[in-house]
Amino acid sequence: MARAVPCRFVLLTSLAMLAFAGNSLLCRLALRDTDIDPVSFTAIRILSGAFMLGLLMQVRTRKQPVGGDWRSALALFVYAAAFSLAYVYLPAGAGALLLFGAVQLTMTGWGLVRGERLKTVQTVGLILAVAGLLMLLLPGAAAPSLLGASLMLVSGVAWGIYSLLGRGAGDPLAATAGNFIRATPLALLLLLPFLGSLNQDGPGLLYALISGALTSGLGYALWYSALKGLTAIQGASVQLSVPVLAALGGALLLAENITLRLVLVAILTLGGIALVVWGKRSAAG
Template identity: 65%
Template sequence: MTARTLLLTALAMVAFAGNSLLCRLALRDTDIDAASFTSLRIVSGALTLWLLLRLRASDNAGAGSWFAAAALLAYAAAFSFAYLSLDAGVGALLLFGAVQLSMSAWGLYRGERFRRQASAGLALAIGGLLALLLPGASAPPLGGALLMLLAGVAWGAYSLLGRGVADPLAATAGNFLRAVPMALLISALLVGQASLDVAGLGYAVLSGALTSGVGYAIWYSALRGLQAFQAATVQLSVPILAALAGSLLLDEALTLRLIVSAAAVLGGIALVLSAKQHGR
C-alpha cells in the first residue's frame, strides 16, 4: 500500500466517524426526522460536489452510475431510519459487520486469498469491536436491525462499485446527483412526518457537504489502492474513532475497555493492511 493510499484511507475513516457523530447528534438532540435528514444530506452533498467540479473547470457530473446511486441512497436512508430504534453501539456493530461480511465475501468470490497474518488481523479487529459493543447490549428491535444490516450491505456494494472509477470526484458527484430525486421521493411520501429545526438542518447539511460528499470522494480515491478485504476491514475503525471522538466532544466516558478495544481494532487493521493477499 502506498503512502498516498494510506493517507486517503485515514482521511476517509475520519470523515466517516465525523458523519456518525453528526447523524447521532441530529437524530438524538434535534427535532429533525430521518427522511428529512437523509434528503438534506444527499442534496447538500450533491451541491458541494457539483461546485467542486466547477471549481476545477470540469462539469463531468455524468460520471457514476444509477446502481451506485441506488446503493448510496439505500445506505443513507436505512442508516437514518435504523437509528430511530437502535442504540449507537448495536447499530454500529450491525452496520460494519454487514459491510465486513459483504465485501469480504465478494473478495473471496473474485479470487482474493488471505494469508495467516491478514486472517489474524481480521480476527483481532472483530474481537476488539465485539469487546466494545456487545457487553450490556440488549436485543435490538427486529425492524431496526434489518434496516441497519441493509445499510451495511448497501455501503459495501457502494464501496465495491467505486473501486475502479477513473475520476473519483466526478463519480461521487454523479452518484449524489442521481440519488437526489430518489431521496426527495422518500421525503414526499413521508411528508406527514416531516419535522425540521435549525440545529437539525445544520447537522444534515454539514453531514452531506463535508463528511459525506467530500469524504466519499476521498474514499473512492483510496479504494483504487485497496483490495476488497482491506477496504472492508479498515472500516471497522469507524465505530472506534466515533466512540473516541464522542468521549472528547460529547463528554462520553473514556473507559479502559474503550482504550483496549481501540488498540485491538487498530492493531488488527494494521496487520491486514500490511499483509499481501493471494490472487486467483
C-alpha cells in the same frame, strides 16, 4: 519497505477520516437532540451532498460530465437511509463500528466469492472480526438495539456494494457526483409515505446540511485527493481509525459511554480486519 507518505497527503487523509467520523456524530446528534426525523435527514443529506459535489465539478479546472450509474446510486441511497434510521437507536461509536465492520466483511466476502484465497493469518483475522461483531450483538445491558444494529449492518453492506461497484468507475469525483445526483430523487420519493409525520427544526436542518455538504460531499472529495498519495494497503488501513474517532467523539461531544464491551469488540473487530488487510500486503510482497 513501506512508501513514505508526503505531509500534504497525511493532512488530507486526517481531514477525510475526521469527516467520516463526523457523519456518525452529526447524524446521532441530530436524531437524538433535535426534532428532525431520519427520513428528512437522509433527504437533506443526499440533496446537499449532490449540490456540493456538483459545485466541485463546476469549479475544477478539468471539465467533464458527471459519471456514476443507477446501481451505485441505489446502493448509496440504501446506505444513507439505513444509516439515518439506525442512529435513532445507536450511540455513535457502536454505530460506526458496525458500519465499518460490515463494509469490510462485505468486500472481503465478495473477494472470496470471486475466488480469492485467504492466508492463515487473514482467516484468523476474519474470524476475529466476525466474533467481535457477534459479541457486540449478544444480549446484555450494554447490547445495542437489535433493530438499530440490523439497520446499520444493512447500511454497511450497501456501502460495501457501493464501493465494489465504484472500482474502475473512472474519475472518482465525477462518479460520486453522478451517484449523489441520481440518489436525490430516490431520497425525495422516500419522503412521500411520511409526509404527514415529517419533522424538522433549525438545528436538525443545519446538522443535515453539514453532514451532506461538508462531511459527505467535501469529505469524499478530500478522500479521493488523499488516495492519490496512498497505497491500497495504506488507504484500507487508515480507515480503521474511523470507529475509534467516532467513539471518542461520542464520549467527548455527546456524553456517550465507552463501555468495556465496546472496547473489547473494537479490539477484536478492528484487529481482525487489520490482519486481513495487512495479510494482503505480505501475500503480495
